[in-house]
Amino acid sequence: YIIFEDLKLPPELNTPKSSANTRSSVFVMPTRGMHVNQIWSQKSSPAAEQAAAGSFDTAMRLLHRQLGIKNFVPLRSMFLDLFTGSHSYLRALSSSPVVSLAIERGWNKSASPNVRGPPALVYHFSQLEEKLKAGYKATTTGKFTEALRIFLSILHTIPLDVVESRREVNEVKELIIIVKEYILGLQMELKRREMKGDSTRQQELAAYFTHCNLQTPHLRLTLLSAMSICYKVKNLATTSNFARRFVTQRLTSKTPN
Numbered sequence: 589y590i591i592f593e594d595l596k597l598p599p600e601l602n603t604p605k606s607s608a609n610t611r612s613s614v615f616v617m618p619t620r621g622m623h624v625n626q627i628w629s630q631k632s633s634p635a636a637e638q639a640a641a642g643s644f645d646t647a648m649r650l651l652h653r654q655l656g657i658k659n660f661v662p663l664r665s666m667f668l669d670l671f672t673g674s675h676s677y678l679r680a681l682s683s684s685p686v687v688s689l690a691i692e693r694g695w696n697k698s699a700s701p702n703v704r705g706p707p708a709l710v711y712h713f714s715q716l717e718e719k720l721k722a723g724y725k726a727t728t729t730g731k732f733t734e735a736l737r738i739f740l741s742i743l744h745t746i747p748l749d750v751v752e753s754r755r756e757v758n759e760v761k762e763l764i765i766i767v768k769e770y771i772l773g774l775q776m777e778l779k780r781r782e783m784k785g786d787s788t789r790q791q792e793l794a795a796y797f798t799h800c801n802l803q804t805p806h807l808r809l810t811l812l813s814a815m816s817i818c819y820k821v822k823n824l825a826t827t828s829n830f831a832r833r834f835v836t837q838r839l840t841s842k843t844p845n
Contacts, residue, residue: 624690627704628674636748639667640674640707651747662744666711670748673710711749713756716742716763723770727806736774739767765801773800773810787821794818798830808837 628641635654638647644667651657660667678687692705719742726735746764751757773796780793794814802810811834818827 624704628690628707631704632706634750636670636709636711636750637707639670639748640709642671644671655747657747662740663748666745666748669710670707674707709750711745713749713751713760716745716749719745720763720766723767724803724806727770727774728809732774732777736771736778739770739774743767743771769801773797773802777810777813787817791818791821791823791826795826795830798833804837808834811837 625641625643629638629643629646632638632641633650635647635650638644638650647667648657648660651660651663657663674691676689676691678689680687690704691708693708694705719738723735723738723742726732726738742763746760746767749760751760776793776797780790780797783789783793791814794810794817798807798810798814800807800810811830815827815830815834818824818830
């Protein structure tokens with residue numbers, strides 16, 4: 589038998605003692621960075637960007653403080669659209685979870701990888717202009733329920749629109765006034781159609797509709813409708829009043845500038 593205690597090894601084969609250099613070769617897990625949603629939430633001030641970052645509570649507090657909004661149910665789907673629209677999702681393997689990638693607004697190849705830009709937004713002012721045209725078209729064709737839905741959608745989207753210039757700010761303010769008038773008028777008209785047995789209330793609502801600040805073609809339609817309603821119940825005095833306003837509208841539109 590070999591007795592290992594008596595076995596003499598040469599000095600160069602002795603096992604070296606551990607040193608500080610040996611420890612440096614051990615892999616150290618890097619410190620985890622801040623999630624992009626948290627970076628967006630800390631750097632962003634518009635409510636739309638907070639919603640895109642997933643900070644729905646912060647977005648609602650901002651809208652309540654800035655605009656006095658209390659009922660956020662109509663904005664729920666828009667919050668979700670903003671959040672999902674600011675991320676892209678990549679599936680690597682069927683057994684692995686989906687990888688979420690942040691989409692930044694205005695990103696380009698020369699941007700620094702260490703600086704995060706604001707989140708990409710799915711709502712833009714140009715989209716509101718297209719919706720406004722669709723609302724006008726639905727009103728012209730008498731599809732008042734659809735028109736009301738479109739104008740309400742515009743009104744609900746405006747608080748989540750990020751404007752880039754003073755011109756856009758003024759255009760948004762003007763759009764709010766336009767949409768408000770159409771929503772009020774269409775709600776009265778739809779309510780009037782439900783009250784078939786109350787001719788007095790029908791005349792009142794028809795008259796109110798003619799005082800909304802609408803586009804000239806739509807105002808003429810309201811005057812014609814009010815004339816017809818009042819004439820059917822032999823309210824000739826009010827009918828003549830609407831007729832004079834209708835003629836005045838036609839003459840005014842034909843007057844050259």
